[in-house]
Amino acid sequence: MEVDCIPFKKTGYFSRLICDYLEQKEDLKPFYNRFPQIENFKGQIKDKEANYPALHRPILVKALRKQYQDFTVTEATEKYISLLEHNKTFTVVTGHQLNLFTGPLYFLYKIISAINLTTQLKQTYPEYEFVPVYWMATEDHDFDEINYFNFKGKKVQWNKEVSGAVGQLKTDGLDEVFQTFATELGNTASAKELKDLFQNAYLEHSNLADATRFLANELFGAHGLVIIDGDDVELKKLLVPFAQQDIFENTPFHKVSETITELSKVSSDYAIQVNPREINYFYLLDGIRERIVEKDGDFHVNNTEIVFSASELKTELSNHPERFSPNVIARPLYQEVILPNLCYIGGGGELAYWLELKSYFDELGVTFPMLLLRNSALVLTEKQSKKIEKLDLKIADLFLNQNSFINKKIRDISNIDIDFSPQKKYLEEQFHGMYKLAEETDKSFIGAVKAQEVKQKKGLDALEKRLLQAQKRKLKDHVVRITDLQNSLFPNKSLQERQLNFSELYLELGTELIPELMHSLDPLCNTFLVLRH
Structure with a gap:
């Protein structure tokens, strides 16, 4: 593909905050750790190496092996999972919802950005290993955001009555979606490959998390992508002390609120992406995912009859950490606690809320990752x-x-x-x-x-x-x-x-689509790309 570049600022599609961040405006520097330039990763590696608990590595690897036990693991992914046990191995993470059939095109750009960055890091710092990770947002509960994708100007939609976290949703009803999609695809060789991919992902797996893991693994497993599901009891045990500080001391609420005030002083044009709550956890059980709220010393699960005293909730958190689901404020911390991560790759909206979080990470003694705007492109x-x-x-x-x-x-x-x-x-x-x-x-x-x-x-x-x-x-x-x-x-x-x-x-480029994109997308270019094929 031929590549042209346009400054993000000149596209008209990116916020003032993100454009100022990309220009490394001096007033924004207190809100992030290091700007994502290849030479800055040296200091980030040293920080994470010193601050990431060695005991977390075997727990992480064991959880990943369990999550992959019913899937075909590529040689490249197996190698990376094994390397995560060693203290010279670090991750580059991107995250995304479980959108039907990947949802919008930028799902690919996120993951390719992560894979390509690990390649560049290995070339620059050969004494270390770098693993691309896709964090599946299995605990989200906004089904309307993920139950469709657009194809040739039409909405291909999965209609279903649901509640609770989307990862455990049963895939029944997707056979009808497949028939609709297959009719539109046609009968070319590339169309057949897409039909097979959809069928094998969604009609051969019983829940949405497994279907999405299969799909991402098929698309990127050859490049060593490691897919992680945070809805895991062993991983959530590592989160317990941080969840306690959130629920009982409201630490993130205070720190993030202070940061939002400081950001607003930098510029009134900066739109605040998310606001913290006093408690930034949901209770997750039997198809429900509802906020935990404190009222007169007791802790209620919103829209249910479930109530805990403070001591009962501490016991519940200790005995059943899998029932506590972090929201958009707490999830980034969870990610950085369980992974030896250097950099988070996200879209403009994601980076905007990450910029609210650094003081909260500092307060809890967790290394704040570098923040990289994912590749954006017009093909x-x-x-x-x-x-x-x-x-x-x-x-x-x-x-x-x-x-x-x-x-x-x-x-x-x-x-x-x-x-x-x-x-x-x-x-x-x-x-x-x-x-x-x-x-x-x-x-x-x-x-x-x-x-x-x-x-x-x-x-x-x-x-x-x-x-x-x-x-x-x-x-x-x-x-x-x-x-x-x-x-x-x-x-x-x-x-x-x-x-x-x-x-x-894919209908036009077939199996060459991902290799072409990987060749054309430079994660550190900091410009909007126009790709001609």
């Missing part, structure tokens, strides 16, 4: 690339909002000048003389002069707009072609990676 087919060339479009212009995009292009191709800036400048010069005259004669006329200037400028604006509209009508066919192209590249006026499922690209 152009050969046909789309030819259209762009034929229409003489600049790639950067495609990222403009549609009205600005059309207006700019109409001005570019019009055989008359639809820009009244010279006339406006001439008008301002004329009124400058009138202001001077009013100053020297009667200052009370300044307001009247100003009103007349505004009126005449508005008149020029109106004429400019009418002329532009006339040119749009005259060049209607061209407008239709460029808007159709932009709509195909930015479905629903959103980034392609947030809308398309990987299956659309």
